[in-house]
Amino acid sequence: MTLRIWTAIMAASVVLPLSAAKATDLEVTHWWTSGGEAAAVAEFAKAFDATGNKWIDGAIAGSGGTARPIMVSRITGGDPMGATQFNHGRQAEELVQAGLMRDLTDVATKEKWKEIIRPATLLDGCTIDGKIYCAPVNIHSWQWLWLSNDAFKKAGVEAPKNWDEFVAAAPALEKAGIVPLAIGGQAWQASGLFDVLVISLGGKDFYEKVYSAKDADTINGPDMARIFKAADDARRMSKGTNVQDWNQATNMVITGKAGGQIMGDWAQGEFQLAGKKAGTDYACLPGLGVNEYITTGGDAFYFPLLKDEAKSQAQAVLASTLLNPKTQVAFNLKKGSLPVRGDVDLNAANDCMKKGLDILAKGNVLKSTDELLSADIQKQKEDLFAEFFSSSMSPQDAQKRFASIIASAD
Amino acid sequence: MTGQTIARRPNQLFRNLNAKIASIPMILTAVVIFLGGTLWTVVYSFTNSKLLPRLSFVGLDQYERLWAATRWTVSITNLAIYGVLTLIFSLVIGFLLAALMDQKIRFENTFRTIFLYPFALSFIVTGLVWQWILNPEFGIQSVVRALGWTSFTFDPLYNADIVIYGILIAGLWQGTGLVMCLMLAGLRGIDGEIWKAARVDGIPTWKTYLFIVIPMMRAVFVTTLVIIASGIVRVYDLVVAQTSGGPGIASEVPAKYVYDYMFQAQNLGQGFAASTMMLVTVAIIIVPWAYLEFGGKKRG
Structure with missing residues (x-):
């Protein structure tokens, strides 16, 4: 009897990862918890779930100052999540240098991020030693x-x-x-x-x-x-x-x-x-x-280096989903921020957002202090x-x- | 012959073997986690570790920067004010409440529960409650103004000069109940005969308390002191909940400096230097006292 149960368990353990390869769970941590922010992040989750994977929401309440230490300690402590929000710039710099983050250059080249992301400086914030480590999702400006x-x-x-x-x-x-x-x-x-x-x-x-x-x-x-x-x-x-x-x-x-x-x-x-x-x-x-x-400060997603092959693939899918034109529009309209690509249609934007888009179009953009x-x-x-x-x-x-x-x- | 001697006087190492084996996990915890962690922190406070610890020594740079930072000096001053006043007030108020409670009053249980109740709340809840009570728009100030005294101003949390007293009030409210309970237990431990003897000799009640009862409660006072003092040094959550260090940096405390610099500023070296200074401060106060209290010649 026990033998049969063991066989079943063994069989299940072999079958499960295979079926999981189709629908991979990816935990994504972020600090978007206010009403508008939660609505915006739900757009990402919806788009990612539509690819056949599953977005496990790991919202951390409190502002970035509270959330970042938790994220960093999970990554350095050997319990990395599938993807995590940071402000692009120097916040994750040391994690990248320590080799804890996944290189996204392959995804970026395939999806031509260098051409679509506007302003180009945005991608610089994600680039360390010529490699791209994060997917910018929006532009927030302070001014x-x-x-x-x-x-x-x-x-x-x-x-x-x-x-x-x-x-x-x-x-x-x-x-x-x-x-x-x-x-x-x-x-x-x-x-x-x-x-x-x-x-x-x-x-x-x-x-x-x-x-x-x-x-x-x-x-x-x-x-x-x-x-x-x-x-x-x-x-x-x-x-x-x-x-x-x-x-x-x-x-x-x-x-x-x-x-x-x-x-x-x-x-x-x-x-x-x-x-x-x-x-x-x-x-x-x-x-x-x-x-x-x-x-052009803003939010970006970083992807910790994972051993699990299926999850790594899901990370690539998520990275390209985040920058998908449709997702960009849906997310940014709810968030009140500007999309990172210039080729999307933002008719629904209000007067103030349009002013921002104009400035962006004129190229009057500078690196944020987060990056400097x-x-x-x-x-x-x-x-x-x-x-x-x-x-x-x-x-x-x-x-x-x-x-x-x-x-x-x- | 020799064999018998050995059997009669077993090796000291193996005496109470069971007890020794049982305490190994705790000894390991103490040595590896407490002592090891402390040493590790001290060593890395001499490095320029940023987000991740790395052993590149920079001498006393972190300490120089620490003592040059206004925020650190403000933190230390605040801790000193908060510490001294908490110690005095919670002992005095706690003892007075206990003495009053000890007068065989009616509903003692009820009062005891009421006074001890705040201690059941966490510092976070305490902090939020007092943030609201002391908020000029909703709290005491607005209530008094609504009663007709329109020029009344009471907004300690928004006044950089007195903000630490606003935190002190909340701290006392939370902690005094426990001190009262400890004191009450001490008072109950005093033999009734002593009171009778004092009364026979015609000693006034207050003198009995001051010169007879309190000296007899020495052990209770030491326990209370340790509990209060450890609460003072690690005060952090109360400040975070009440003011998050504001207005400006007026209510910062050392523990918050350590946390902020280790994690928010991603500068482990600076955080370690600050926590080492906290350890040194505690050691300066505790070591001589502990030596006097427990060391030296044994009391009978």
Whole structure:
């Protein structure tokens, strides 16, 4: 009897992997857990399931800061998932160098990623030593100023068209009991806002000198002092925000309690959820209405190196599914981000998204700080600006400390 | 003859063999995981390990950077304030509550349950509850303002100067119940005859507590102290839930620095250096005290 059972088990163990080769389960980890994000990622799951494989959703709640350590420890700890989200750039750099990630060059060559992915710099973020290690899925840009038309009407001033007008309108807003600029308490928000000031008020060359060339003269120079002066203005205008999360700050703009917020295009999802219309209820100023450049940060999927042959094949299928034109449109419309390929049709996009697409088409794109700086430097920068925005640190001191952080960058 | 001697005096190594074998797993755990892990951490704190540990030594660089970082100094200061005040307040409040509870009051069980109840909640829940209570828009401030005192301001979590006290309140609320219970157990352990004798001698109650009962409760105090102190050093989740270190970096604590730099900043070396400093701080306080308490000449 036992022998027969054993035979059955042995037989099953042989048969199972064969049948599994057709429908491979692939666990995909990501940190997209808010309403709009979950709806967007469901599009990926649907498309992947349609290929005959199965998407096992491994959503990790909390932001990237919470999720990334879990992902990294699973990969380094020998329990890799099928695929995982990272922001492309330097977050997964060491994992790739340690040989823990799968080389996607074969898929990329076959699917001609080099030709379809726009802007081309996006793929650079995935390329290490000439090999491609990740599949970019969307473009998120930080350089947006979201304005509440109601708030400005209530304060009796015209809605600003650029940063200087916004600063000038601040006293009127304050008089009407409105916080001019909402900034949530989380450190990354302050740090991101500062980068927006650098690129929007300083321009393309300046931004590249600071973060790419890390030129000490520029960083200590008068132009940088001007940026810190603007950060000082922003700090003054944000007094009384008293919220932590970015979407709570966005909510202040939606309800007219705050005049504006500098936040990435993901804030747009919140406006849409609240049923607000771009143009009438809220306005958006890419590049703060000064220099219309956007950085092409975003999300990408990385594929850990797996021993299982069937799973490796499924990884290749998933990589090409993510970049499929149909999936791209479905995903990005729900996510509020821009697709990574230029040959897809985005008629359903709203005014603000179209502005973004225009800038993209003009080629006014730059690498994001995620790509230019290591996680270590980013963290120190976050600490600095978290402190700056909540204390009375002088702009000069902040500039000095900023300079020393960038000087230590590797 | 010699054979008999050997049989009578067995090798020390094999005495209580069963007990020794049984404790091998724990000894291994202690040596390999605690001691080994600690040594490993200390060694790697002298390297420039980033996301993955690697042995390329950079001397004291990580420590120099650590002590130059404002965030670390803020963290240490916060821990010192939080630690000292938690120690004082939870011992004083805990003892007072226990002494009151010991007056043979009615519904003692009910009160005891109420006071101990917060301890059943995790720091995360405690932190969130107090985040709401101290939030100026929903909490105490808005309630008092709704009652008519419109200029009332109480927003410790949004004021960088006093934020650590907002965390302290939550910590005390959570932990004092346990201290009370330990103290109450200690008080119950005091022989009733001593109270009678003190009363016969006409010693006032407060003096009996202060000069007779408390010295007799030495062992309970030591236990409580260890429990409170270990809670202080690893305070992390309370801060994360309540303020996530904000506003700015005003309520950062060392444990959070370690976590953030090890995992978010992907700089293991810096995180290890910070955790080594935490270990050193604890050692500086614990070692002399433990030496006085347990070492030296044995007490009878």
